[in-house]
Amino acid sequence: MYEFLSQNSLYVVLLIALIGWLGIVFYLFRLNKKIDKLEKMFKE
Amino acid sequence: MTLKLFLGIWLSLVIIAGISFPITENPTNWYDLPFVPGLEDKARIIFFHVPMAWVATLAFGISLIYGIKYLSKENLDYDIKSVSSAGLGLIFAILATVTGSLWAKFSWGSFWNWDPRQTSIFVLLLIYGAYFALRSAIEGDEKRATLSAVYAIIAGVTAPFFIFIMPRLVEGLHPNEAFVSQGKISMNPTMLVIFLCSLSGFTALYFWMLNTKVRLERLELKHHLKGD
Numbered sequence: 001m002y003e004f005l006s007q008n009s010l011y012v013v014l015l016i017a018l019i020g021w022l023g024i025v026f027y028l029f030r031l032n033k034k035i036d037k038l039e040k041m042f043k044e
Numbered sequence: 045m046t047l048k049l050f051l052g053i054w055l056s057l058v059i060i061a062g063i064s065f066p067i068t069e070n071p072t073n074w075y076d077l078p079f080v081p082g083l084e085d086k087a088r089i090i091f092f093h094v095p096m097a098w099v100a101t102l103a104f105g106i107s108l109i110y111g112i113k114y115l116s117k118e119n120l121d122y123d124i125k126s127v128s129s130a131g132l133g134l135i136f137a138i139l140a141t142v143t144g145s146l147w148a149k150f151s152w153g154s155f156w157n158w159d160p161r162q163t164s165i166f167v168l169l170l171i172y173g174a175y176f177a178l179r180s181a182i183e184g185d186e187k188r189a190t191l192s193a194v195y196a197i198i199a200g201v202t203a204p205f206f207i208f209i210m211p212r213l214v215e216g217l218h219p220n221e222a223f224v225s226q227g228k229i230s231m232n233p234t235m236l237v238i239f240l241c242s243l244s245g246f247t248a249l250y251f252w253m254l255n256t257k258v259r260l261e262r263l264e265l266k267h268h269l270k271g272d
Contacts, residue, residue: 005150009085010063012150016143017059017092023139027132027253031260038263 048252055245061238062091071232078232083219089147090223091238095246096140097165101207103133103250104172108200111193120265123189126196127179128257132250134172141165152217160216164206171199185265 005012061075067087069079080087110126113119144162145155156162175195182188211218223231231239 009150010088012147013085013088013092014063016089016146017063019143019146020092020096020139023135023142024249024253027135031256034260034264038260038267041267 051245051248051252054241055249058091058238058242058245062088062242065234065238071234074234077235080219083151086147086151089143090235091242093140093143093147094239095242096136096143098243099246099250100133100137100140100168101203102247103129103136103254104168104200104203106254107133107196111196111200114189114193115197118186120185120189121262123192124261124265125254125258126193128254128261130172130175130196132253132257134169134176136250137165137169137172141169148217157217159218160211160214161218164210168203168206171202175199
């Protein structure tokens, strides 16, 4: 893997873009979880 | 909804252009990106990593502004905006750190090199990590908001020193000279356009995320106050 990435640095940048989006998706999932919790609370 | 869709398409196009536009030694076509000796394809990181670091800086600055506003007006809505912005700043700072250290592994040989910018972001992560530790340790909305606002102001004032001044005082490994010469941006026009599109797209994404987070926190506060 390391060998492949060091010889094909375009994939390093692809991985970087992917990490960025995974971080944002993780944040949005957390927000979604909070909204679910709030919705449940307002129903009670 | 239309704006959000437009933002999604905008950032997708930035990613497609940033990844797929060819790098050539003598750019002649409008879509050619320049060959940067020593960086090659790795130069493309500028389209993703730098906007993440920029958004973190912007978010910490906005957290500082709402901290000041809270102290002058004592309105809990400003506290919500300040903490939400600091949270987003922390997330983008973590993303900039992770993506930067991955890039460093393939450019400088190891994930962490204590380069001035790496050191700066490490200190900033500690400062804003402590901000959230402080908030979670204080009971009472007003007291928490006041102390957090004071801390956000102190943290926000020190942030520019770590982001802009410290890395310029000490020689580092960051390849600034490939994109900046004599304090001015010197970039191939195609690269500059993609970079600016990315910067504006990430900025818009930040404001959308901030808006969503603030709306959620307002609802939580409303529910919390109802419970009291």
